[in-house]
Amino acid sequence: MTTKFISIEGIAKRYPASQGPGATTIFEDLWLSMPSGEFGCIIGHSGCGKTTVLNILAGLDEPSEGTVIVDGQAIAGTSLDRAVIFQSHALLPWLTVMGNIAYAVSSKWRKWDKTKVRAHAQTYIDKVGLTGSEHKRPSELSGGMKQRVGIARALSITPKIMLMDEPFSALDALTRGTLQDEVRRVTLETGQTTFMITHDVDEAMYLADKIFLMTNGPGAVLAEIVENPLPRDRSRIDLHKHPHYYALRNHIIDFLVTRSKTFTATTPHHDPRHVPVIRPAFTEAPTMPSLHSATR
Numbered sequence: 538m539t540t541k542f543i544s545i546e547g548i549a550k551r552y553p554a555s556q557g558p559g560a561t562t563i564f565e566d567l568w569l570s571m572p573s574g575e576f577g578c579i580i581g582h583s584g585c586g587k588t589t590v591l592n593i594l595a596g597l598d599e600p601s602e603g604t605v606i607v608d609g610q611a612i613a614g615t616s617l618d619r620a621v622i623f624q625s626h627a628l629l630p631w632l633t634v635m636g637n638i639a640y641a642v643s644s645k646w647r648k649w650d651k652t653k654v655r656a657h658a659q660t661y662i663d664k665v666g667l668t669g670s671e672h673k674r675p676s677e678l679s680g681g682m683k684q685r686v687g688i689a690r691a692l693s694i695t696p697k698i699m700l701m702d703e704p705f706s707a708l709d710a711l712t713r714g715t716l717q718d719e720v721r722r723v724t725l726e727t728g729q730t731t732f733m734i735t736h737d738v739d740e741a742m743y744l745a746d747k748i749f750l751m752t753n754g755p756g757a758v759l760a761e762i763v764e765n766p767l768p769r770d771r772s773r774i775d776l777h778k779h780p781h782y783y784a785l786r787n788h789i790i791d792f793l794v795t796r797s798k799t800f801t802a803t804t805p806h807h808d809p810r811h812v813p814v815i816r817p818a819f820t821e822a823p824t825m826p827s828l829h830s831a832t833r
């Protein structure tokens with residue numbers, strides 16, 4: 538396992554200023570690496586550049602500075618090794634559920650015959666609970682169903698890297714939970730490296746090994762990397778019962794409420810190449826000596 542399967546090296550994104558000369562810096566000097574098989578979530582307020590980072594990783598956008606190395610090679614454009622699940626479903630409207638997924642499967646395994654492609658696609662249709670809707674077109678599906686097609690399509694090509702932009706945000710609570718479980722199970726099973734954007738702190742705590750905290754934009758920076766102290770075999774239902782749950786949750790919420798606004802690139806000791814890695818944990822308050830032992 539390489540320690541830097543994904544290596545984001547000093548990237549920045551700037552756009553021409555909306556008024557007058559110069560440029561607006563969305564974020565800059567962003568350094569971040571992930572080993573193979575890790576699940577990373579990026580959290581930060583709206584506009585700090587999360588989708589831009591994900592699009593750069595996908596090869597859909599280019600950084601203004603810096604580079605991204607995946608598996609030892611600088612990325613250039615999109616690849617079937619990197620699948621994206623978008624916030625909006627991005628389905629082909631003229632194809633059915635089966636057609637949308639089969640299209641992705643046959644793009645990846647070009648020599649597979651139709652029967653093999655459809656059987657493989659069906660496995661993922663079943664996984665996301667769309668059995669019976671194979672023949673429907675996107676216009677006949679609810680928003681949640683469309684999102685499930687997008688998730689099945691991305692999972693079906695078993696990419697090395699899964700990139701997810703708030704994939705569950707449009708779903709009802711029950712479907713969201715089921716699909717979070719499914720995505721977690723599949724990514725653990727396949728050893729996929731996953732990079733996800735979310736605004737949902739509990740979702741990040743359930744799914745992620747590491748949580749990347751971005752400050753507010755413009756001029757956003759990666760302030761901290763939070764290691765998830767919850768056990769790897771955690772379950773979504775029991776997450777809140779774990780002793781470290783509140784330490785982790787409070788740490789992230791505290792960042793979002795206060796430090797995301799006050800932390801900047803000029804904060805003393807901030808080194809963009811060596812961002813602090815924090816592992817919040819519950820610590821027992823020191824116990825008072827009992828009266829019995831104190832008087833002995």
Ligand SMILES: Nc1ncnc2c1ncn2[C@@H]1O[C@H](COP(=O)(O)OP(=O)(O)OP(=O)(O)O)[C@@H](O)[C@H]1O
Pocket residue numbers: 552563581582583584585586587588589590754
């Ligand atoms: N083509 C563009 N030209 C100018 N500014 C842009 C362009 N695309 C994005 N931006 C700006 O870049 C910033 C970052 O956008 P991005 O979508 O990456 O943020 P985000 O953190 O993902 O936000 P959200 O959580 O709301 O999805 C925003 O301020 C946005 O207005």
